Amino acid sequence: MRIRLRTRAVRRGLRRALPACLALALLTPVYACRVELTPPDAPTSWPAESARRWQWQWQLSGVLDPTVEAEVFLLDPVTTTAAQTAELRSRDRRLVCHVHVGSFLPTDPDAGRLPSAVRGAPARRAQSRWLDVRQWDTLRPVLADRFRLCRGKGFGAVAFADADGYTHRSGFPLDFDDQLLFNRRLAELARTLDLSPGLINDVPQVAALAPDFDFAVNEECVRLRQCAKLLPFVEAGKPVFHVEYAASTTDFCVETIGYGFSSIRKQPHLDAWRQTCPPPDSP
Structure with a gap:
């Protein structure tokens, strides 16, 4: 009974x-080769077996489109809301926070925390200026708070933009070693705040920095004939998220898939529109 x-x-x-x-x-x-996401309070992991297969999106302007068929989203932490990141995470999307680490805009919420001594010459973006990356003690608390904003909104990774001021007329006598030290400090800082660090461009330092970073983001290595210099990331089983702006996907996809990159075509203003390259083992 x-x-x-x-x-x-x-x-x-x-x-x-x-x-x-x-x-x-x-x-x-x-998804093909889909892996489980890490919790919101942990850094994003990038399994080596998936490094060549990530479909990604980079959107910094326009209304965010969360329905894009991408597993990785690179987004602005100020304009992206916590509700939007929560929606994306509910769909198992990996979220990368786009942070300008070597420059600032006068309209940045934290611009008032940057003294005139660290403000340099005009940078890439309209009205932006380079920062003196040698002044780590001054910049660290500001950048740490930018990273905390990323973590607070649900991002698990952060990509460093303008991390190559030494290659420009920054207004400071920056050299290769100054930038190298700064970028390594940034990667270490991100890890202490439970964020996976990624490097945007700075191709001349890739060989030296690949061990310190989890992934790379590159603009137009095909047009600039620099793709081979990104191979240290690929050889280490780390993803390279690549974008071209002018060429057709039929012109560059074969080359970049051969290198092992995750490639897309975008407009320079980085709105929601994109064209994708097929996965490496698609027919």
Whole structure:
């Protein structure tokens, strides 16, 4: 009698559990080589077996489109809301925070924290200026708070923009070693705040910095004939997220897939539009 009662109870438990499990399975997207996301309070992981397969999106302007078929989103931490990142994470998207580490805009919320001594010559963006990356003690607390904003909004990784001021007329006598030290300090700082660090461009330092960073983001290595210099990331099993602006995907995809990059075509203003290259083993 007891055995029958227990059997009935087990069956009732299974009937209750199956609908929930089925619903969870239906809500979970299926990707080739998909891996589980890390919790919101942990840095994003980049499994080596998936390094060549990530489909990605880079959007810094316009209305965010969360429905883009990409597994990795590189977004602005100020304009992106916590609700938007929560929605993306519910779809198992990996979120990378785009942070300008070597420059600032007068309209940045934290611009008032940067003294005139660290403000240099005009930088890439309109009205932006380079920062004196040698002044680590001054810049560290500002950049740490920028990274904390990323973490607070649900990002698990951060990509460093304008991390190559030494190659420009920054207004400071920056050299290769000044930039190298600054970028390594940034990577270490990101890790202490549970963020996976990524390097945007700075191609001349890739060989030296690949061990310190988890991934790379590159603009137009095909047009600039620099793609081979990104191979230290590929050889280490780390993803390279690559974008071209002018060329057709039929012109560059074969080359960059051969290198092992995850490549897309975008407009320079980086709105939601994009064209993708096929995965490396697609027909």
